[in-house]
Amino acid sequence: MKDGVNGVALAVFIFFFAAVTVMGFLAARWRRAENEATLDEWGLGGRSFGTWVTWFLLGGDLYTAYTFVAVPAAIYAAGAAGFFAVPYTILVYPLVFTFLPRLWSVSHKHGYVTTSDFVRGRFGSKGLSLAVAVTGILATMPYIALQLVGIQAVLDVMGVGGGETTHWFVKDLPLLIAFAVLAAYTYSSGLRAPALIAFVKDGLIYLVIAVAIIYIPIKLGGFDEIFAKAGEAFAQKNEAAGKPVAGLAPGAAGQWGYATLALGSALALFMYPHSITATLSSRSRDVIRRNTTILPLYSLMLGLLALLGFMAIAAGIKVDNGQLAIPQLFETMFPDWFAGVAFAAIGIGALVPAAIMSIAAANLFTRNIYKDFLRPGATPAQETRVSKLVSLLVKVGALAFVLTMDKTVAINFQLLGGIWILQTMPALVGGLFTRWFHRWALIAGWAVGMVYGTVAAYGVASPTQKHFGGSSKEIPGLGEIGYIGLTAFVLNVLVVVVLTFVLNALKAPAGVDETSPADYTADAGDPGVQAELPPATVGAPGGR
Amino acid sequence: MPEDTDAKRPTVTPMRVVIGLCLLAPFVAMLWVSSYARVDPTFIGIPFFYWYQMLWVLISTALTMTAYKLWQRDQRARKGGASA
Numbered sequence: 001m002k003d004g005v006n007g008v009a010l011a012v013f014i015f016f017f018a019a020v021t022v023m024g025f026l027a028a029r030w031r032r033a034e035n036e037a038t039l040d041e042w043g044l045g046g047r048s049f050g051t052w053v054t055w056f057l058l059g060g061d062l063y064t065a066y067t068f069v070a071v072p073a074a075i076y077a078a079g080a081a082g083f084f085a086v087p088y089t090i091l092v093y094p095l096v097f098t099f100l101p102r103l104w105s106v107s108h109k110h111g112y113v114t115t116s117d118f119v120r121g122r123f124g125s126k127g128l129s130l131a132v133a134v135t136g137i138l139a140t141m142p143y144i145a146l147q148l149v150g151i152q153a154v155l156d157v158m159g160v161g162g163g164e165t166t167h168w169f170v171k172d173l174p175l176l177i178a179f180a181v182l183a184a185y186t187y188s189s190g191l192r193a194p195a196l197i198a199f200v201k202d203g204l205i206y207l208v209i210a211v212a213i214i215y216i217p218i219k220l221g222g223f224d225e226i227f228a229k230a231g232e233a234f235a236q237k238n239e240a241a242g243k244p245v246a247g248l249a250p251g252a253a254g255q256w257g258y259a260t261l262a263l264g265s266a267l268a269l270f271m272y273p274h275s276i277t278a279t280l281s282s283r284s285r286d287v288i289r290r291n292t293t294i295l296p297l298y299s300l301m302l303g304l305l306a307l308l309g310f311m312a313i314a315a316g317i318k319v320d321n322g323q324l325a326i327p328q329l330f331e332t333m334f335p336d337w338f339a340g341v342a343f344a345a346i347g348i349g350a351l352v353p354a355a356i357m358s359i360a361a362a363n364l365f366t367r368n369i370y371k372d373f374l375r376p377g378a379t380p381a382q383e384t385r386v387s388k389l390v391s392l393l394v395k396v397g398a399l400a401f402v403l404t405m406d407k408t409v410a411i412n413f414q415l416l417g418g419i420w421i422l423q424t425m426p427a428l429v430g431g432l433f434t435r436w437f438h439r440w441a442l443i444a445g446w447a448v449g450m451v452y453g454t455v456a457a458y459g460v461a462s463p464t465q466k467h468f469g470g471s472s473k474e475i476p477g478l479g480e481i482g483y484i485g486l487t488a489f490v491l492n493v494l495v496v497v498v499l500t501f502v503l504n505a506l507k508a509p510a511g512v513d514e515t516s517p518a519d520y521t522a523d524a525g526d527p528g529v530q531a532e533l534p535p536a537t538v539g540a541p542g543g544r
Numbered sequence: 545m546p547e548d549t550d551a552k553r554p555t556v557t558p559m560r561v562v563i564g565l566c567l568l569a570p571f572v573a574m575l576w577v578s579s580y581a582r583v584d585p586t587f588i589g590i591p592f593f594y595w596y597q598m599l600w601v602l603i604s605t606a607l608t609m610t611a612y613k614l615w616q617r618d619q620r621a622r623k624g625g626a627s628a
Contacts, residue, residue, distance in 0.1 A: 080581075086597045087574035090604045094567040097608060223589030248583050249593040255577040263575060293612050296605040303598045307590070 012340025024185030060198030065150030065350030075309025124511030139417030441499035449492030
């Protein structure tokens with residue numbers, strides 16, 4: 001790993017990186033609209049993307065570089081338990097099918113750019129909207145930081161970045177360059193840049209997985225051999241630890257954890273601002289539903305990718321940092337030039353989500369903090385300017401985070417982010433289906449979920465960490481080990497329901513709902529909903 | 545969470561029940577972990593636990609696609625023949 005620079009791989013990597021940089025800047029001209037200075041244009045690509053662009057954009061957005069590195073790394077470390085990512089992504093799509101078209105419709109009708117916009121419009125509560133916005137920003141920041149960790153892993157294995165003794169500036173220079181480039185084209189092209197780059201990213205990823213899943217097992221003597229070796233390795237590991245810590249199938253004790261992690265993560269995924277941004281940029285309601293039937297192709301890819309974790313064990317890859325297992329496997333197994341292609345796939349895989357996440361976080365700040373609290377009269381052009389600047393700030397913040405703090409801090413926060421973002425679900429998804437929940441009850445439920453989730457996660461120890469050692473803990477009252485986020489979510493919903501009964505009985509003021517039932521099923525082309533929103537509607541929240 | 549997304553006209557038709565079942569089935573299958581937490585039978589050397597879940601990616605895709613087609617038909621019928 002530290003045996004010098006892999007020149008061929010690096011050259012291929014730089015070639016692809018340069019190609020997508022050019023694409024990123026040219027993207028500004030792609031499907032350019034007349035009025036560029038609105039958030040609908042910069043932040044949602046003009047809300048004009050059809051089925052295929054949306055497919056690439058969502059795929060590029062949800063299956064991040066960190067996923068590519070972390071999922072096989074989890075398998076490499078623990079075996080079966082790491083495979084929960086597959087049922088997780090299976091369960092996502094029926095959920096999306098059910099609620100996202102409604103969010104699309106109401107957002108199009110009222111010009112909502114973020115989930116907080118919707119929550120404010122539905123419940124007439126700026127406080128609740130602020131809670132959702134802050135949660136979204138907090139959950140997204142460490143996620144962006146982890147994309148950098150993904151790039152770092154690849155650079156490390158290629159021998160760029162040097163050893164521990166290298167001057168910090170030289171060591172981090174490649175990462176700084178990558179990020180400066182990313183920041184520049186996101187600033188100038190907005191959501192169009194990651195949408196265009198996603199084509200390259202996903203193309204490369206599919207190519208690499210297809211080759212890896214055929215080529216590596218042939219070299220390692222087939223799947224029988226791979227799983228036999230992995231089974232042995234896990235048996236040794238369990239013996240050394242004195243208890244089952246890894247295995248080819250989850251033991252009875254791990255099954256609750258497996259199911260709750262899959263379900264909790266599935267519920268959380270489309271609460272993330274970047275998922276919503278990619279969804280709202282689609283052209284019509286139908287595009288979303290059609291996408292739920294083709295997006296599972298990515299789940300299949302993720303499953304195959306996860307199997308690479310076993311291959312890394314069978315190939316005798318030994319790394320202290322599990323994150324390096326897969327890049328190291330590629331370097332050991334592939335010829336240099338193809339290792340370069342694989343590294344480019346991971347590297348570019350980091351750029352797409354990082355761009356979308358920073359845009360999503362910037363939109364939340366602009367719409368739900370800047371415009372709602374700091375400067376109510378902001379024009380669309382001002383909003384766009386603020387959003388562009390904030391997207392830069394968010395990225396600089398993530399960079400500082402990764403460079404100054406230990407990597408585990410980013411991972412801990414990402415784990416917390418998943419728990420946190422799930423707590424916005426009652427307001428968002430509940431609000432899409434019913435107006436029954438009381439806004440104050442939703443705030444209280446959110447607060448309870450946030451506090452419980454944070455405290456519970458703080459209390460989880462692992463062999464290497466005293467706090468935030470994992471995301472599972474005993475479920476109070478059940479005695480099984482389960483995902484903390486889901487437990488917090490259940491508590492959250494209980495509080496919301498009970499308090500709603502109480503508040504309704506006390507006749508607490510419910511807030512004004514600016515939406516009507518028909519808004520939730522409206523489609524492009526219906527009266528009052530235009531395929532592209534006129535700029536005038538965009539500036540006024542809830543303008544009709 | 546209700547599986548039926550059209551709150552406007554809450555008529556429960558057989559077709560909508562089928563749509564709901566199509567969307568619900570993956571939850572039952574995937575959350576029932578003890579039904580697939582084992583190594584045998586293997587498929588080309590891959591333990592059951594892994595290939596079974598990968599197979600469910602395909603099954604759930606087919607189910608979602610069925611739900612989508614039925615939903616389109618349902619919407620067309622409601623709009624009185626207008627294109628969906």
